[in-house]
Amino acid sequence: MTTAAAAPARVERRLLAGPADGRLETYLATHGRLPVLDAPRLIEVLREAGLTGHGGAGFPAWRKLSAVHAARRPAVVIANGAEGEPASGKDKALLGAQPQLVLDGLQLVARALGASGAHIYVTAASVAGVRSALAERHRAGLDQVAVNVHVAPDTFVSGEESAVLAAISGRPAVPADKRVRIVESGLGGAPTLVQNVETLAHIAQIVRYGPGWFRSAGTSDEPGTFLATIGGAVLSPGVVEAGYGVPLGDLIDAAGGATEPLQAVLVGGYHGGWVPPNPDLPVSRAAMTPYGASPGAGIVLALPVGACGLAETARIAGYLAGQAAGQCGPCINGLPRLADTLTDLARRRARPGLPAEVERLAALVTGRGACRHPDGTARLIRSSLRAFESDVAAHLSGRCLAVR
Amino acid sequence: MTDALWYFARGAGVVTLVLLTIVVALGIGARSGRPAFGLPRFGVNMVHRNAALLAVVMVVGHVVSLLFDPYAQLRVFDLVLPFVGNYRPFWQGLGTLGFDLLIAIVVTSLLRQRIGVRVWRLVHWLAYLCWPIALLHGLGNGTDNGTWWLWTVSGICLATVLAAVGWRVSPSFARFPARVARRVPQRSLQEVR
Amino acid sequence: MSEHRLHIDWTACDGRGLCAELLPELLVEDDWGYPVSRDGTAEPAIPRRLEGPAQRAVDRCPALALRLVRR
Numbered sequence: 001m002t003t004a005a006a007a008p009a010r011v012e013r014r015l016l017a018g019p020a021d022g023r024l025e026t027y028l029a030t031h032g033r034l035p036v037l038d039a040p041r042l043i044e045v046l047r048e049a050g051l052t053g054h055g056g057a058g059f060p061a062w063r064k065l066s067a068v069h070a071a072r073r074p075a076v077v078i079a080n081g082a083e084g085e086p087a088s089g090k091d092k093a094l095l096g097a098q099p100q101l102v103l104d105g106l107q108l109v110a111r112a113l114g115a116s117g118a119h120i121y122v123t124a125a126s127v128a129g130v131r132s133a134l135a136e137r138h139r140a141g142l143d144q145v146a147v148n149v150h151v152a153p154d155t156f157v158s159g160e161e162s163a164v165l166a167a168i169s170g171r172p173a174v175p176a177d178k179r180v181r182i183v184e185s186g187l188g189g190a191p192t193l194v195q196n197v198e199t200l201a202h203i204a205q206i207v208r209y210g211p212g213w214f215r216s217a218g219t220s221d222e223p224g225t226f227l228a229t230i231g232g233a234v235l236s237p238g239v240v241e242a243g244y245g246v247p248l249g250d251l252i253d254a255a256g257g258a259t260e261p262l263q264a265v266l267v268g269g270y271h272g273g274w275v276p277p278n279p280d281l282p283v284s285r286a287a288m289t290p291y292g293a294s295p296g297a298g299i300v301l302a303l304p305v306g307a308c309g310l311a312e313t314a315r316i317a318g319y320l321a322g323q324a325a326g327q328c329g330p331c332i333n334g335l336p337r338l339a340d341t342l343t344d345l346a347r348r349r350a351r352p353g354l355p356a357e358v359e360r361l362a363a364l365v366t367g368r369g370a371c372r373h374p375d376g377t378a379r380l381i382r383s384s385l386r387a388f389e390s391d392v393a394a395h396l397s398g399r400c401l402a403v404r
Numbered sequence: 405m406t407d408a409l410w411y412f413a414r415g416a417g418v419v420t421l422v423l424l425t426i427v428v429a430l431g432i433g434a435r436s437g438r439p440a441f442g443l444p445r446f447g448v449n450m451v452h453r454n455a456a457l458l459a460v461v462m463v464v465g466h467v468v469s470l471l472f473d474p475y476a477q478l479r480v481f482d483l484v485l486p487f488v489g490n491y492r493p494f495w496q497g498l499g500t501l502g503f504d505l506l507i508a509i510v511v512t513s514l515l516r517q518r519i520g521v522r523v524w525r526l527v528h529w530l531a532y533l534c535w536p537i538a539l540l541h542g543l544g545n546g547t548d549n550g551t552w553w554l555w556t557v558s559g560i561c562l563a564t565v566l567a568a569v570g571w572r573v574s575p576s577f578a579r580f581p582a583r584v585a586r587r588v589p590q591r592s593l594q595e596v597r
Numbered sequence: 598m599s600e601h602r603l604h605i606d607w608t609a610c611d612g613r614g615l616c617a618e619l620l621p622e623l624l625v626e627d628d629w630g631y632p633v634s635r636d637g638t639a640e641p642a643i644p645r646r647l648e649g650p651a652q653r654a655v656d657r658c659p660a661l662a663l664r665l666v667r668r
Contacts, residue, residue, distance in 0.1 A: 171590050177606040179664075326587035328607035329631040333584050337628075364627055367639035370607045434659065437613040437630065445618045449657050521609065521661050580612070583629045589608045 009218055009245035009282065011254045014225045015201050016241045020097040022129070024136040027100040034104045034142070035207050039069040039112045046203065049211035050223045055080060055159070055196030056271070056297040058285065061203065064193055065109065067183040071191035074116040077145075078168065078187070079106045081122035081130075081197040082152035082159030085269045086319075087299045090227035091197050093239040095126040098201060099133035103147065105200025108207060109193065110145040116190065118147045121164050122197075127151055156270075156323035160371050161194045163325075174325035175371035196297075198227055217243035222284050226295060230255035232302035233262065242283070244295065249279025251300055260304035263402070264387050268296030270316050271376025273383035274309065277302070292383040308402040310391055313384035314339065314346040320377045331374040334365035342381055350396045355385060409473040416466035418557060421542050423459035424506075425561040427452055428535050429568040436571075437579050453513070460510050463503060495544035498537050505534040535565060601665045602640040603651060605632065609662035616654040616663060620647060640666065 018030045037045065046062035053059045068075050079102060083091040095102060103120075110118040122130055130149055137143050150168050152158045158173040165187055167173035186192025202224060206214045215223040222244035228251055231237040235256025242251060248265060252258055262277035273293030281287060285294050303309055321335035338361040345354050362382050365374035385392060391401045430452035433440030440448050467483060470476040477490040484504060487497030512519060512527040543558055571577055603616075603623065612630035623641045624632040634641040643651045643665065655663040 174587075174589060175608075176589070177608050326584075327589050329583070329586055329610060329612050329629055330607065330627060332586055333629045333631075336584070364633070368605075368607060368631070368633070434613075445613070445615050446653075446657065449615060449659070517656075517661065579614075580628075580630050583612070586611070 007216070009243035009247075009284075011240060011242040011246060011250050012217060012225065013241050014205065014217065015094060015101060015198070015227065016097055016239070018098075022099075022133070024100060024133070024140060027098075031101075031104075031204075031208060034108055034204065037108065037112055037207060039065070039114075042108070042112045042203075042207070043069065045207060045211055049206045049214040051199065051202055051206060051214065052222070053196055054198035054202070054226060054297065056269070058294065058296075061195070061199055064183060064195070065113070067181070068113055068191045068193045071184055073191055075113040076187045076190045076192045077106060077110045077113060077115045077118045078164060078192060078194045079103075079118075079120040079122075079197050079200055080159055080161075080164055080194050081120065081126060082164065082173075083123060083297075084152075084154075084156040084159040085271075085297060085299060086156075087229060087231055087266075087269055087301055088297055089229045090239050090298055092123065092126055093229075094198055094201060094227060095122060096129055099130055100137075101201040101204045102197045103130075103133060103137060103143075104204035105195075105197075105202070106147060107143050107145060108203060109195070109200065110147075113193065115145055117187075118145045119150055119168055119187075120147055120197075121150045121152050121168060123152050123154060156320065157325050157371060157373055160373075162371070164194055165192065174327060175373075177370050219243070219245040219282075219284060219286075221286060226298050228283070228295075228298040228300050230300045230302070232266070232300075233259045233304040233307075234302050235259055245282040245284040245287070247279060248275070248277075248281045248283055248300070251283060252279070252302060258302055258304070260306060262302050263305045263307065264303045264309055266301040266303065266380075267291075267293045267299070269299035269301075270320055271372070271380060272296050272299065273379060274303075274313075274387035276387070292379060292386070306402060308346065308391065308400050309384060309388040310342070310346040310395060310400075311402075313381060313388075314343040317342050317377060317381055320373070320380075324373060325371075328369040328374075330365050330368035334361060334368075335374060335377055337361055338365065338377065338381060342384075345392065345395055348395050348398050348400065350398065354396065355392055358385060406473055406475060409469045410475060413466050413469040413473060413476070416462050416469065417542055418554070420459050420462040420466055421538055421561055422557065423455050423462060424535055424538055425564050427456045427459060428531060428565050430455065431531060432568045432572045436577055456510055456513070460506065463506060467503065492545055495541055498541035499545060502534055502537040502541055505530050505537070509534065600668065601643040601648065601651070602638075602668050603634075603643055603654075604640050604664045604666045606662045606664070609660045611660045611662070613659050615657055615659070619650045619654040619657075622647065623651075640668070 019026050043062050043066050051061040053061060081091045081095055106118055120130060134147055153173050157163055157175060160175045161182055162176040163173045166176060182192050184191055218224045225241050225243050228240050230240055230251055234252060237255055240251055240254040264274045265277050266272055267275050267288055273291050275281060275291045275293055283295055288294050303312060317339035321339040324331050324335050326332045341358050341361060362378035366378045394401050430448055433448045434452050439445055470478045482489045482500060486500035487493050489496040508527055509531055512524050516524045539558060610631060614626060614630055617624040617626050617632050623635055625635055627633045655665055
């Protein structure tokens with residue numbers, strides 16, 4: 001149940017609060033030992049807290065847990081720290097600063113589900129830190145369920161749920177066709193819970209400090225804090241923590257403020273959308289939806305007025321086209337064509353019906369692949385045509401509004 | 405009676421060769437993804453399949469009548485073990501090989517849903533081996549070798565297959581030449597089908 | 598009320614076009630020969646009268662890329 005009305009959403013440290021000297025003793029002194037909860041109790045607590053996934057999709061955490069629990073078979077839990085998005089650094093920062101929070105969350109969920117196995121899937125940069133944190137826990141006898149560490153390749157799609165499963169099974173980290181839901185049958189046929197490392201860290205805090213505490217940040221519809229990676233035209237790009245609904249301006253300020261007047265802000269990463277540089281715009285799903293964006297995995301990229309939004313989007317589109325796994329015809333053919341068409345528009349190589357062609361291709365690739373990579377790319381591109389509408393008109397007549 | 409068996413066996417053999425020629429040509433047509441030989445794509449697919457099944461019936465008739473014909477001296481294990489026959493062992497051995505390959509290809513095709521595309525495709529490539537073996541077997545083994553009509557029929561079949569293969573390797577074969585090649589995924593054993 | 602929908606395994610589909618030929622009311626080919634659902638959904642619904650052709654398309658697809666699913 002909700003407690004007293006939350007304070008206005010603001011930048012505040014919770015996951016990233018506290019000493020981060022990397023020592024287990026310090027961590028336990030700050031947070032205490034991990035409580036043990038069974039699955040029904042854990043599901044209840046998470047439902048009260050209203051925690052949603054922090055990997056991008058924003059699915060309610062309690063629902064996923066509940067589905068795996070309902071399968072009534074030994075489960076597998078996977079902590080996903082692949083962070084395939086190049087503009088995102090939050091998982092790496094979290095694993096570096098507070099690996100014990102993530103590992104506590106993983107252990108808690110694994111024990112609650114009676115899991116037969118637990119895995120953590122992280123990029124090469126984070127492996128050493130995670131391994132040493134696990135070693136410390138092992139010496140202290142903290143982990144009942146053994147955790148296996150896996151290295152995620154440095155590709156965009158490596159963090160997709162089925163790609164994670166494939167990688168852990170020793171196959172290339174590319175998505176698979178969805179036959180059965182992973183929560184029913186995943187790794188080795190076992191009901192599998194794949195959860196972003198940040199989500200697990202939140203779980204580790206919620207069970208200690210309670211759902212009420214969690215809800216005291218954020219908004220009543222979107223409670224809690226999230227980690228945001230602020231980049232682009234800001235003075236000190238980096239990872240910032242804030243409650244959902246935090247004004248966009250507060251996030252930019254927390255990263256040192258904008259270095260120039262801003263034209264637009266990309267929210268949600270390369271599969272997100274462009275929003276106006278309105279400092280009062282709340283960073284929440286509710287406020288972002290009209291712009292075809294959502295907080296996603298918390299990426300915020302500031303675009304200065306001197307840069308061309310279409311050119312920047314075309315650059316990202318080209319990158320995304322190159323990052324396609326290459327398994328699905330519409331995607332491997334459609335994304336490069338989409339990127340090329342947008343590039344033509346960005347380079348002012350106008351021809352009649354160019355924006356319409358971009359729209360057509362965006363619609364053509366949407367929903368026609370084993371994963372949501374083409375959908376996300378199409379969404380970004382469509383939002384750029386809307387956000388930079390006046391620039392589109394300028395480009396079609398050979399000018400660019402950004403060039404002074 | 406034995407003459408009748410022999411004539412039937414020869415006839416069935418030639419019909420099998422003609423059917424297999426149709427099967428190969430339509431198989432290549434099916435691969436093109438285009439309507440071919442006046443048939444829609446689905447038609448190409450079905451006639452290819454049905455002609456292959458008919459070819460199996462004909463080749464079984466061919467083999468069974470030879471089993472009963474004392475002149476052929478065919479034993480049952482000659483059907484699986486090539487080159488150990490008593491009558492023209494080499495040419496008959498080719499027949500054995502061709503027969504075994506055909507059965508393997510057809511059986512894997514009928515069980516395609518169960519074994520998955522990967523294994524199916526691997527075995528199906530053997531068709532390019534099976535057909536020339538069948539042609540050579542017919543030319544080398546039958547008592548008709550040397551007769552003008554067998555050479556004519558074989559010639560037409562060869563021309564047909566060469567034309568189809570020529571089409572297969574030509575640049576205009578692909579319906580969408582600009583299409584980017586997909587990376588075919590590895591599959592775990594569990595998710596074959 | 599559950600109905601049958603046509604699921605396309607995009608990692609298997611090779612754009613051979615048999616399905617678009619057998620189910621022209623439901624599917625059309627895109628710029629590269631891959632099937633697009635006319636109703637704009639990822640998994641087109643199969644009306645009862647087309648269940649036969651749909652099953653045929655599933656059986657004959659050279660890439661085994663099609664499945665009928667109940668949603």
